Amino acid sequence: MELSNDVLMDMHRRMVRIRLFEEAAGRLAEAAKLPGFLHLYVGQEAVASGVCAALTDQDQITSTHRGHGHLVAKGGEFKPMMAELMAKSTGYNKGKGGSMHISNLDVGMFGANGIVGAGAPIAVGAGFANKYRDDGNVAAAFFGDGSTNIGAFHEAANMACALQLPVLFICENNEYGEFTPRDKTMAITDIVDRAAGYGMPGVIVDGMDVVAIHEATVEAKARAVRGDGPSLIEAKTYRFYNHHGVQNLGLKYRTDDEVEVWKQRDPIFTFEDRMIDANNASRDDFDAVWAELRADIEEAIQFAEDSPFPTPDQILVDVYSDTPSATSGAAQ
Amino acid sequence: MMSSTAGMREMSSRVASTVGIIVNPHAGKDIRRLVSAAGHTSDSVKIGIMRRVAAGALEQGAERVLMSTDTHHLAERAVEGLDGNIEFIDGPTTGSHLDTVAAAASMWKAEASAVVALGGDGTCRDVTTGWPDVPLIAISTGTNNVFPSSVDGTSAGVAAALVATGAVSIDRVGSAAKRVSLHVNDPARDVAVHEEALVEAALVDTTFVGARAVTDPATIRWVIACLANPASTGLASIAGRVHPVGRDDAGGVLVRLGPGGRRVRVPLAPGSFATIDIAAVEPLALGDVVDLPSGGVLAFDGERNTPTSANTTISATIERSGPRVIDVDATLEIAARDHRFDAGTSSRKERHGE
Numbered sequence: 297m298e299l300s301n302d303v304l305m306d307m308h309r310r311m312v313r314i315r316l317f318e319e320a321a322g323r324l325a326e327a328a329k330l331p332g333f334l335h336l337y338v339g340q341e342a343v344a345s346g347v348c349a350a351l352t353d354q355d356q357i358t359s360t361h362r363g364h365g366h367l368v369a370k371g372g373e374f375k376p377m378m379a380e381l382m383a384k385s386t387g388y389n390k391g392k393g394g395s396m397h398i399s400n401l402d403v404g405m406f407g408a409n410g411i412v413g414a415g416a417p418i419a420v421g422a423g424f425a426n427k428y429r430d431d432g433n434v435a436a437a438f439f440g441d442g443s444t445n446i447g448a449f450h451e452a453a454n455m456a457c458a459l460q461l462p463v464l465f466i467c468e469n470n471e472y473g474e475f476t477p478r479d480k481t482m483a484i485t486d487i488v489d490r491a492a493g494y495g496m497p498g499v500i501v502d503g504m505d506v507v508a509i510h511e512a513t514v515e516a517k518a519r520a521v522r523g524d525g526p527s528l529i530e531a532k533t534y535r536f537y538n539h540h541g542v543q544n545l546g547l548k549y550r551t552d553d554e555v556e557v558w559k560q561r562d563p564i565f566t567f568e569d570r571m572i573d574a575n576n577a578s579r580d581d582f583d584a585v586w587a588e589l590r591a592d593i594e595e596a597i598q599f600a601e602d603s604p605f606p607t608p609d610q611i612l613v614d615v616y617s618d619t620p621s622a623t624s625g626a627a628q
Numbered sequence: 629m630m631s632s633t634a635g636m637r638e639m640s641s642r643v644a645s646t647v648g649i650i651v652n653p654h655a656g657k658d659i660r661r662l663v664s665a666a667g668h669t670s671d672s673v674k675i676g677i678m679r680r681v682a683a684g685a686l687e688q689g690a691e692r693v694l695m696s697t698d699t700h701h702l703a704e705r706a707v708e709g710l711d712g713n714i715e716f717i718d719g720p721t722t723g724s725h726l727d728t729v730a731a732a733a734s735m736w737k738a739e740a741s742a743v744v745a746l747g748g749d750g751t752c753r754d755v756t757t758g759w760p761d762v763p764l765i766a767i768s769t770g771t772n773n774v775f776p777s778s779v780d781g782t783s784a785g786v787a788a789a790l791v792a793t794g795a796v797s798i799d800r801v802g803s804a805a806k807r808v809s810l811h812v813n814d815p816a817r818d819v820a821v822h823e824e825a826l827v828e829a830a831l832v833d834t835t836f837v838g839a840r841a842v843t844d845p846a847t848i849r850w851v852i853a854c855l856a857n858p859a860s861t862g863l864a865s866i867a868g869r870v871h872p873v874g875r876d877d878a879g880g881v882l883v884r885l886g887p888g889g890r891r892v893r894v895p896l897a898p899g900s901f902a903t904i905d906i907a908a909v910e911p912l913a914l915g916d917v918v919d920l921p922s923g924g925v926l927a928f929d930g931e932r933n934t935p936t937s938a939n940t941t942i943s944a945t946i947e948r949s950g951p952r953v954i955d956v957d958a959t960l961e962i963a964a965r966d967h968r969f970d971a972g973t974s975s976r977k978e979r980h981g982e
Contacts, residue, residue: 298834298847485700488657489670497661498668500654507838508659515662515843527662532723574835574935 299507301576303349305585307506308571310345311564312585314338314365316593317374321364321381321395322542324597330381332394337365339536342563343468344369346509347436347529350517356404356422356435358415360468361396362535363408366438371403374596384603390614391606412473413446415439416465420452423461423526434520436464436513442473444487453494453526462520464513465496465528468503474539475549491528503533504561534558644691644713645792647785648740649681650731650755652747653700655770659839665899669769671700674746677767677781678706681744684785686712688968689793694740696731699723725754732758741792742954744784749775749827749862749929756807756826756951763791763798764951771898772862772930774827774855775805779956787959795968798952801959805950806854806880806914812926814940825928826950828853828864831942832932833924840931845894845902850920852912854880854946861895862930869894871909875953880946882918884908917945 318336325334337344340362348357348369359366367377372388380387380398387393388400399407406422409415419437426433443449444467456463467487471478484490491498497519501508509531516527536559538547571577656669682693692713695703699721707714717734721727728751735743736759743762745755748770756762765784766776790796808825823829831849832842842848842863855875856867867873869892871881886907896902912918923938936942963969 298844299836304835479701484671485653486657486671488668489672492668492670498657499659499661500657501659501839505836505838507836508840511839511841512659512662515659519662529662570836570935573937576835 299510303510304507304571304576305581307345307349307510308564308567308582309585309589310349310369311341311506311567312589313374314341314344314368315564316586316589317364317368317377320378320593320597322537324381326542329601330395331383332396333361333540334381334395334542335362335540336535336537336542337362339558339563340468340470340503340533341365342506342567343466343503343509343531343533344438346506347438347464347466347513349510350513351404351434351436353403354431354433356406356419356426356433358406358419358422358435358437359408360415360438360440360443361408361410361412362440363398364395367398367400367403367405367408370400370405372400372405374592375599376400378593378596378600379603382600382603383605384600385606385610386599386603390610392610392614413439413443413448416443416449416452419463420456420461423456423463424459426462427459432521434462434464434517436466438466438468440473441467441469441471441478441487442476442481444490445481453490453496453528456526457494457496460523460525462523463526464516464520465526466513467528467530468533469530470533470535472535472539472550475547477549487530488528496526496528498528498530500530500532503531504558504563504566506563506567643739645689645789645794646692646694646738646740647681647685647690647788647792648694648696648731648735648738648743649678649703650696650728650735650743650745651678651698651702652725652728652745652751652754652770653698653702655747655751658771659841660771660897663841663843663900664897666771666897671702674769675702675706677746677769678702679710680781681767681785681788682707682710682712682714684782685789685792686710686785688786688789689795690789691793694735694738696727697721698727725750728754729758732756732762735759736762742788742798744781744788745776747776748773750931752776752951753824753826753929757824760949760951761804762951763802763954765954765956772827772860772864774857774860774862774864775929777956783956783960786963787954787956790959790963790968791954795966796959796962798954800962801955802952803875803955804948805875805953806946806948807950808852808854808880808944809947809949810926810942810944812934812936812940812942814937816937816939821934823926823928823934825854827855827929828867829944830863830927831921831924831936832927834932835925835935837925837932837935840933841897842927842930842932843896845896845904847924848885848904849924850882850884852880852882852918852920852944852946856881861898863896863927864930865894865896866892866904870906871911878948879911879913879916882910882912882920882944884910912946914946914948917943919943
């Protein structure tokens with residue numbers, strides 16, 4: 297499959313949008329302008345970008361506690377995202393969701409999720425609806441290596457395969473569950489070794505290579521749309537920052553050398569180099585993308601800072617959905 | 629961990645008869661399980677094969693079994709609890725194909741007499757990059773398995789030990805394989821690179837290495853093969869279905885793709901067929917040098933590997949300078965005729981409860 301330059305540049309733009317959003321969020325957190333924990337996606341940009349470039353707005357994704365990248369890649373706007381992180385009323389979730397519950401159904405992003413493993417069953421529900429409605433949409437669940445040790449993942453994978461649902465299981469294997477190396481929590485190295493146990497194909501791709509991820513996603517989506525059921529894609533990737541925050545916590549769970557080796561494979565810069573080498577784009581082209589998006593992010597920060605917090609009377613609004621049938625039923 | 633053997637090849641006197649075992653933990657897990665009906669080879673399958681190889685080699689009298697180290701710790705897990713002189717090669721692991729290259733080179737330094745490698749065509753290629761004329765038994769755990777075979781690990785280990793101990797001379801059971809040798813010269817980088825393939829090399833009209841699989845037949849420009857087996861899958865099957873070339877045939881074949889000529893159906897991946905337009909078929913004798921078009925990604929033994937530019941010059945030749953491939957069946961047959969499997973002493977029989 298030869299990708300057009302439009303697709304390649306689109307994937308680059310998605311990666312740069314994630315990088316800039318996350319770096320800005322990190323700076324704001326350090327300046328105590330963002331409340332709560334912050335789990336940054338920097339380093340893993342190729343995964344969300346390569347996957348989401350193969351999806352439409354009608355295809356759904358579910359996410360993790362490291363979810364900003366997934367929403368950005370799916371088409372989330374900077375302004376309501378930044379406002380949401382700052383807990384402002386102009387945020388995607390009116391400032392009441394924050395980093396770990398941010399969502400936007402308009403682009404098919406069913407929410408970041410503070411509970412490890414909780415996204416996969418939601419994607420299976422979306423996949424069930426897609427199959428029931430026979431609308432050709434697929435649902436993709438992003439999750440980490442550690443979450444495959446969780447019961448919810450097992451139930452989700454089993455049910456999706458049993459019902460042959462159009463679901464893509466996208467494992468972002470960054471080798472650590474919080475601060476614990478993978479080999480302390482599982483006896484296998486490759487998450488794809490689990491796939492056959494559920495009855496679906498599993499493939500490993502280079503999680504630092506947006507083209508590789510995109511190619512695998514296109515194939516997995518085609519399978520799902522054909523009615524051939526779910527696939528598991530394991531992207532070997534790495535987070536450049538710690539489990540949360542941006543500051544060096546002085547923890548010894550991984551070495552500086554290891555981080556440095558992975559940074560040499562930065563998914564954005566390696567992609568730009570190859571595009572320039574192949575005369576598909578120039579350095580100026582890429583500089584223009586960065587400059588434009590830097591301006592966008594500054595504008596979004598200003599917008600978020602200028603926005604008001606939700607007022608106290610909003611505290612119970614949107615907590616429960618209205619259930620007219622229940623109330624009207626009782627009245628009758 | 630073994631460290632003393634590295635770099636000592638020329639200095640040692642008598643080295644213990646050594647069987648090396650190399651595993652590629654990544655084999656059999658790539659995108660081709662999505663684009664075709666290719667099978668998945670799990671870690672536990674590989675561990676089982678390695679254990680059988682080691683057990684077979686030790687049973688047949690190998691004085692030392694030398695294991696590659698890998699990011700997945702397959703080697704350590706494979707030999708847990710096995711009695712015998714088992715060592716692991718030193719060195720950092722990168723998680724890339726370079727681990728396989730380095731392992732083969734280490735085994736050459738450690739004077740291994742036979743190597744059993746687990747992987748597909750790509751893995752065998754990496755092994756021979758590290759040790760070009762390695763005495764080799766290749767067990768298929770990959771996707772395209774033109775070069776390796778599906779021999780059981782037990783027999784592979786026994787055969788390797790028979791060769792390593794000198795019980796069966798490699799001259800009787802090992803024959804040098806062919807290889808495709810390419811010189812790739814990119815003037816912009818002022819660097820010439822030598823590349824090898826054990827089955828075939830091809831040019832794919834694309835920009836990125838990406839997920840490595842070659843799935844779009846319209847992007848294939850040419851295939852040069854030293855093994856063109858019509859019963860194979862992958863890029864080699866293109867050559868195999870228009871001009872078969874066996875292991876023992878001298879030379880190879882160059883197939884240029886393009887419209888206007890024959891149209892041939894080929895299994896581009898296991899269980900997945902495509903129509904290929906053949907522009908020209910050029911048989912090649914050993915040593916013939918051909919200049920080939922560039923400007924795409926070079927694929928070796930089924931996988932996209934090396935980007936080239938339009939200015940890159942590529943020349944290729946078929947040589948019989950590849951690994952010495954050990955014929956497992958022939959080795960065991962000779963050993964059987966020579967009574968190499970006799971239990972010998974009564975104490976040994978007692979140990980086996982006879």
